[in-house]
Amino acid sequence: MIDTHCHLEMKPYDPDREDVIRRAREAGLEAIITIGSDFEGCKGAVELAEKYDFIYATVGIHPHDAKDFSEEIFDQIKRWAANRSQKSEVRSQKNKNSKVVAIGEIGLDYHYDHSPRDIQKDVFKKQLYYAKEVNLPVIIHSREAKKDTLKILEESGVTKGVMHCFSGDMEMAERVMSLGFYISIAGPVTFKNADRLREIAKAIPDDYLLVETDAPYLTPEPLRGKRNEPAFVVHTARFIAELRDISIEDIDRITTLNAKRLFGIGKMPEAEIAYKIRDSLYLNITNRCTSKCTFCVKFHTDFVKGHKLRLEHEPAEEELKNAIGDPTKYKEIVFCGYGEPLLRLDAVKSVASWVKEKGGKVRINTNGHGSLIHKKNILPELQGLVDSISISLDAQDEETYNRICRPAFKNAFNEVVNFIKEAKKYIPDVTATVVTSEGVDIDKCKEITDSLGVKLRVRKLDVVG
Template identity: 55%
Template sequence: MTDNNTLPIFIDTHCHLEMDRFSSDREAVIKRAFDSGFAALITIASDPASNEKALELARAHDNVYCTVGVHPHEARLVDEKILADVRKWAADPNVVAIGETGLDFHYDNSPREVQREVFTEHLRIAQETGLPVVIHVREAEEDALKIMSEEGVTNGVLHCFSGSPALLEYAVDKGLHMSIAGPVTFKKAVELKDAAARIPDDLLLLETDAPYLAPVPKRGKRNEPEYLLHTAREVAGLRGVTLSDVARITTLNARRLFGMGDLPQSGEITYSIRNSLYLNITNRCT
């Protein structure tokens, strides 16, 4: 087994381990991640059936957590019973967030007005439960910003962040996290690369969105949590810091946002990045 003491510690904040594409080797995929120095994995529910699968997976594995909710593609399936189930499941200690939810106007698999209504309901459940919300936005920036502003969203993450300047400005203003995935390694992802360099240290997260969006040099293959290391190296280069720096800040941010594991007491100096001290009081460099 790999000696994890020599490896940077990462958390994949967004993967879909419950999906059928992992059915033949799910346990091996999880083992590879932990052998590669991962502290935790968060498997993300996306439809009514996957909520229960994600919960079962999280209950069966130490340091695997899950979210509950319905992806905008499946918003048309949501009724009062499903929303009640999401509220019920949210009380499980293995559940660390609501989602993924949001708006996807690229495919329009669900009517746009239904997506808006379901997104709003998820945001309200997150506020009721005190859990962060995992937000998906694709070709729906204006509508998403309007709904998030109306609902006062301040606790959550813009998953698979696109690099949008308007979303970046909103997230920084409201304290929302932004999660960088494999596309940051793509040559033409200029806007995303720029954003990955500029996101404040205390709002930066990493994810794979596995089995989707494998980073270079695995592009085109089925993605898995272990491949997060390629994304992390790219982000480190863009930010002018070490791989260990990226691991430290993103792992601390994930633990704080999702309430996973023990955290240092407020006020302790956690570590240094560049020529700055990273303080726990605000999670900001000073």
């Protein structure tokens, strides 16, 4: 896990800073980003990043301190930022300032107004434009300043950054995400009166989510009242995982990947052929597909729930078995991934048979084209090997289906409906799925599934896994 925002250089840590850093290591944190917010804080952050290999720094002037901003201070921020390496792999000890990974904490704060608002806006703009010039992400503080924050961000053209310790509404979240910004959730999401923030933390797409402590502030439950520290990020992460109905491991993987992508730190994950989400193990056996669905995640990212699914090769059956290990460790083994698994029918049958022999359960997620692909009814061949199957219906009629799913076959919609009907004869648990795309009539889709006697599961657009 990565704590993407804390202030380790601040005075509350003077008595035991090394112990705090040690506890973060012991808690399993892969990295910490300590955030500069005034001149001395930036200096301290950079010094900590020099000293510890897993600590990175940012430099910037907080809106509270905008009144103290000067060209001399700005020149030093530029020197710190200019002396970084673009890629973590080439950072070196000789380049002592190379671990500055962002400009921030910058922004607007109209709650306290410690600096005049016109000065806040001017300093915010200067730092934004500099970050854009040097291609660094920005870390944004915005409190009770939604309108001006959005206006300045949209006019700046900056497309890399994070809204730190998000406290805005869903409209603000959607607008900054449309600019390319991440949303970072801190300890207040665990507080009893944080209903709106919890709804936002639940709704943010995986690709835009980060976690932070903002330590020494905003200690999460159940430790509220104590001084916060990076090791406590796990409490916020666990709370968010419960909100999103996924595991703490899923949140760890998702937010760590996002932090690496935004700040350019650490090693990116390699492609996976077996990947765990919640308590199921998914098998990624092909990236080929007979549909080009407009909503398919693979057209804009290589990742699902932090797992890289863009395969370099199609795995052999023995590779798949080795990747599974003991299938009884999981609720089910799911043939899914970035393509249509039934394109590899023989591999599915062989591995499914092996899973069943070992005492595991098998599910297939399919677009329903299996019989079209192989020019025969393949469902009898899956009888006894597959416990459940999820089939993508995705529309209420052929016209809508062709527009959304762009199938390789003519008459694909009617064949999918027939595949769902036929599946009931051979597989114990059959579910049809629909994604909430434009033009899809969920009620009419339910009429179809009711007539076929199968369950309907509605998937929210852009929510994968």
